[in-house]
Amino acid sequence: MVARGALWNASIFRPEGKLPWEDVKREYLHKCFLWDNSPKSTKQTLKEMIIHHSFVELPEGKAVNKCRTLADLADVYGEQNFYQTILEDRELWVATRKLKLF
Numbered sequence: 234m235v236a237r238g239a240l241w242n243a244s245i246f247r248p249e250g251k252l253p254w255e256d257v258k259r260e261y262l263h264k265c266f267l268w269d270n271s272p273k274s275t276k277q278t279l280k281e282m283i284i285h286h287s288f289v290e291l292p293e294g295k296a297v298n299k300c301r302t303l304a305d306l307a308d309v310y311g312e313q314n315f316y317q318t319i320l321e322d323r324e325l326w327v328a329t330r331k332l333k334l335f
Contacts, residue, residue: 254286262310265303266319272302279306 243261244252258279265275276297283294296309307316 254282258282259310259312262306262312263315266307266312266316269323270303272300272306275303275306276300 244250244257261278261282262275264270279297280294283291283297288294293309297306300306300309304313304316307313
């Protein structure tokens, strides 16, 4: 049962107390972008957060349901710049690794 609380707001384990769920949701998205998480898994967790704190049939929930990629999710939450920066950094890292191999 503790897992549900962590799913809805992972900050429940903070000694300082819980953070607002909107902050947790954004940080979760940032981690998903960094780790190149599966869009399907990311959507499922976001929908669980939305269901617990509001209603999935509201505009936010409907927009998340329509998303097919992490880029779509970045658009919904206004995180396009952060997502683009992650992609550029990842490409730079890959290019650097290729240079070191040859």
